[in-house]
Amino acid sequence: MIAESQVIKVLLVDDNAVVRDMLVDLVASFGYTPAPAASGPEALALFDRGNYDIVLTDLLMPGMGGWEVLEAIHQRNPRMPVIIITGSPVADDIRAAKRNVAVLKKPIDVTSLDNLIKQLVEQRQLV
Secondary structure (H helix, E strand, O other), X not given: OOOOOOOOEEEEEOOOHHHHHHHHHHHHHOOXXXXXXXXXXXXXXXXXXXXOOEEEXXXXXXXXXXXXXXXXXXXXXXXXXXXXXXXXXXXXXXXHHOOOEEEEEOOOOHHHHHHHHXXXXXHHHHO
8 A cells, every 4th residue: 555655756758748747746746746758768767767656658750659669668667557658559569458557548547547546556565
């Protein structure tokens, strides 16, 4: 169970500034601490310098997409929960079924996102 006093730090990755800002506001409204990144490489640099509880990334981004972000994060920390946000179908992609990975379809359901963040962070703490 997540401690009442625990501040959950969320690394947010989206190349679209409007979407990224919306996610920052949304995650902050849940009481979490957001750290935005505009690209995969920027996110990895932040990840290497920070201490995050979960990563939330867009799937389709130029250069380094969400799957590449996921792989790079899991090379650094295989237990790190990663939520992929996408409007594209990924049902047949085996990467979506990996442990500590969840896929959330756009448009984002606010309650589902909050519950998913809590669930994945709690699961990580239990292991």
